[in-house]
Amino acid sequence: MLHACKDTTFYRNLHYFFKFYLLFEQNHGDKSSKSRIFAAEIAILYIINEDSSNGASGFIGSYIVEEALRQGMETWAAVRPTSSRKYLQDERIHFINLNLSSEEELEKELAPHEFDYIVHAAGATKCLHAEDFYKVNTEGTKHLVNAILHLGMPIKRFVFVSSLSIFGAIREEQPYQEICENDVPKPNTAYGKSKLAAERYLDSIGNNFPYIILRPTGVYGPREKDYFLMAQSIRQHVDFAVGFKRQDITFVYVQDVVQAVFLALDHGMNGRKYFLSDGEVYQSEAFSDLIHKELGNPWMLRIKAPIWVLRIVTFFGEYLGRMTGRMSALNNDKYNILKQRNWRCDIEPAMDELGYHPHYPLERGVKLAIKWYKDNGWL
Numbered sequence: 273m274l275h276a277c278k279d280t281t282f283y284r285n286l287h288y289f290f291k292f293y294l295l296f297e298q299n300h301g302d303k304s305s306k307s308r309i310f311a312a313e314i315a316i317l318y319i320i321n322e323d324s325s326n327g328a329s330g331f332i333g334s335y336i337v338e339e340a341l342r343q344g345m346e347t348w349a350a351v352r353p354t355s356s357r358k359y360l361q362d363e364r365i366h367f368i369n370l371n372l373s374s375e376e377e378l379e380k381e382l383a384p385h386e387f388d389y390i391v392h393a394a395g396a397t398k399c400l401h402a403e404d405f406y407k408v409n410t411e412g413t414k415h416l417v418n419a420i421l422h423l424g425m426p427i428k429r430f431v432f433v434s435s436l437s438i439f440g441a442i443r444e445e446q447p448y449q450e451i452c453e454n455d456v457p458k459p460n461t462a463y464g465k466s467k468l469a470a471e472r473y474l475d476s477i478g479n480n481f482p483y484i485i486l487r488p489t490g491v492y493g494p495r496e497k498d499y500f501l502m503a504q505s506i507r508q509h510v511d512f513a514v515g516f517k518r519q520d521i522t523f524v525y526v527q528d529v530v531q532a533v534f535l536a537l538d539h540g541m542n543g544r545k546y547f548l549s550d551g552e553v554y555q556s557e558a559f560s561d562l563i564h565k566e567l568g569n570p571w572m573l574r575i576k577a578p579i580w581v582l583r584i585v586t587f588f589g590e591y592l593g594r595m596t597g598r599m600s601a602l603n604n605d606k607y608n609i610l611k612q613r614n615w616r617c618d619i620e621p622a623m624d625e626l627g628y629h630p631h632y633p634l635e636r637g638v639k640l641a642i643k644w645y646k647d648n649g650w651l
Contacts, residue, residue, distance in 0.1 A: 331495045332393055332433070334359035335530045341365070343534070348385075359495065372412035378419035386425055389537050392416060393433035395467065398599045402462040409466035414473050417481065430483040431536045433529075434471055436522075436547060437464040438487065441612045448520045448614040453545055453621065460612075461605040475543070484536045486529070488548040489615055493526030493637060494644030501601075503563045503642060507651055511560045511574045514582045514610050519556040522549040522615045525632035525640075535626040546622035550630040550637070553616055562635055566642035567651070579611055 340347045341364055349360050350370040357367075368385070371377040372394065396408040413432070420427065436451065440460040443449045459465045474483050492499040505511065532548050540546070557574075564572060586607035589600035622628040632640075645651040 331493070331497075332491060332526055332529060334495065335493075335526050336391060336393070336533055337362075337365060339530050339534060348387075370416075372415055373407065375415040375418050375422075378415055379422055382419055382423060382425070388428050389431070390416075390420065390427055390429075391431040391433070391533055391537075395433075395463075397463055398601070398603070398605075399462070400594055400597065400599055405462045405466035406469065409463070410469040410473070413470040417474065417477065421477075421481065428482060429537050430481060431533055432470070432474060432483060432485045433533070434467045434485050434487050434545075435464065436487050436489045436615065436617055437461060437609065438468040438471065440464060441608070441614070443614050443616070444612075446518060448518075448616055450616040450618040451547070451614070452618045453547070460608040463605055471545070479542065482542045484540050484542065485545040486532055486536060486548055487545060487617070488524050488529050488532075489522040489617055491524055491526055491529055493641050494648075496526065496641070498601075499559070499641075500645060500650060502560055503567070503645060503651060506560060506563050506572060507567055507570065509570060509572050511564070511572055513556050513560075513574070513576045515556075515579050515613070516576065517613055519613045520616050521554050521556060521558070522552070522617060523554065523559070523634055523637070524549045524630065525637035528628075528630045528632055531631070532622060532626060532628050535628055539626045541625070544621070544625065546626060546628070547617035547619050548622060548628070548630075549617055549619055550633055551619055552633060554634060558634060559638065562638040563642060566639055582607055582610060 337347055337349060337360060341362055346366070347362075347364060348366040348368055349357075350368045351357070351360075352369060352371075360367075368381065370381050392413065394408070394412060396405055399405050399408075417430070420430070438457050438459050439451050439455060440458040442455055442458055443451055457464075457468050459468050471485055474481065474485065477483075490499070502511075528550060529548060532546065536546070560574075564570070586602050586604055589602040589606075590604045592598075593600035593603060619628070619630075642651070
């Protein structure tokens with residue numbers, strides 16, 4: 273009798289899991305197989321991607337542009353003809369078309385300009401094929417850097433926004449330890465591998481190029497679409513998690529990333545790499561618990577599925593994505609990200625050398641994000 277009860281509960285939870293998966297795909301699956309790249313410059317050049325957390329029209333990039341304008345900088349946004357400008361409406365913004373797929377075209381496009389600073393935050397986070405990550409994240413970075421060098425543009429600082437995910441699942445033994453700059457990266461996603469390859473290309477240039485690399489952990493805040501999906505699910509009374517082993521998670525609010533970007537323009541040594549988080553470590557339920565609170569504590573079914581269930585779902589998500597040409601939000605990369613248990617990272621170098629001090633602990637950041645989602649009709 274006891275075994276029958278457990279089996280019934282398991283299959284009921286499995287049913288809810290697949291229901292959640294369908295909701296996830298309906299609201300979050302990408303409609304195009306091409307990554308859209310954006311950039312924003314500023315007497316400073318910012319290059320930003322719309323496709324994910326780095327979206328110029330939707331997330332990090334738009335905040336970088338806003339801060340540059342606030343500081344009185346001459347601000348340029350490098351876009352493609354199809355780029356959305358929803359959050360780039362300020363009349364002070366100048367626009368320029370940049371094609372990161374061609375070094376020759378980049379030189380022509382950049383030749384009339386001379387920027388003091390460049391912040392490169394462009395990148396594909398979801399692609400149908402692994403090689404597409406390299407075309408955008410690695411080759412696009414190489415082309416941009418080579419064009420700048422060939423033009424002899426006397427930039428003061430090039431800030432490359434990378435990711436904590438370049439390290440993959442390391443230091444996974446409990447008690448978990450912080451991932452440090454000197455650890456050997458072992459990326460387990462195509463995205464992480466492509467970002468690491470871009471970092472290594474910058475390292476190969478050496479002192480001839482004044483660059484700094486930022487490695488934020490999970491970035492959230494208003495206009496962000498991935499973590500928003502969790503809020504949407506909780507509003508519909510379902511919270512989902514995978515794995516039963518302890519998971520230590522870190523977050524960083526978008527405005528703290530922007531703070532680090534501008535500090536890196538004139539602080540820190542060339543070639544240095546800095547992790548970014550809010551300085552705290554959270555358990556896997558912390559984010560959803562705070563969302564639940566800000567939504568007024570609606571009744572909620574919390575489902576925790578074993579890792580092997582996620583493996584099945586992401587395998588078929590990847591397969592169907594390739595068959596249909598429609599990128600799935602639940603793919604092989606997502607499996608490795610959700611499976612990883614340790615996301616701790618050492619931000620002391622950023623604090624000591626850049627003067628970085630995060631101002632948004634998770635409770636404050638989630639409150640601001642949920643308020644924005646409500647005010648703007650997302651929730």
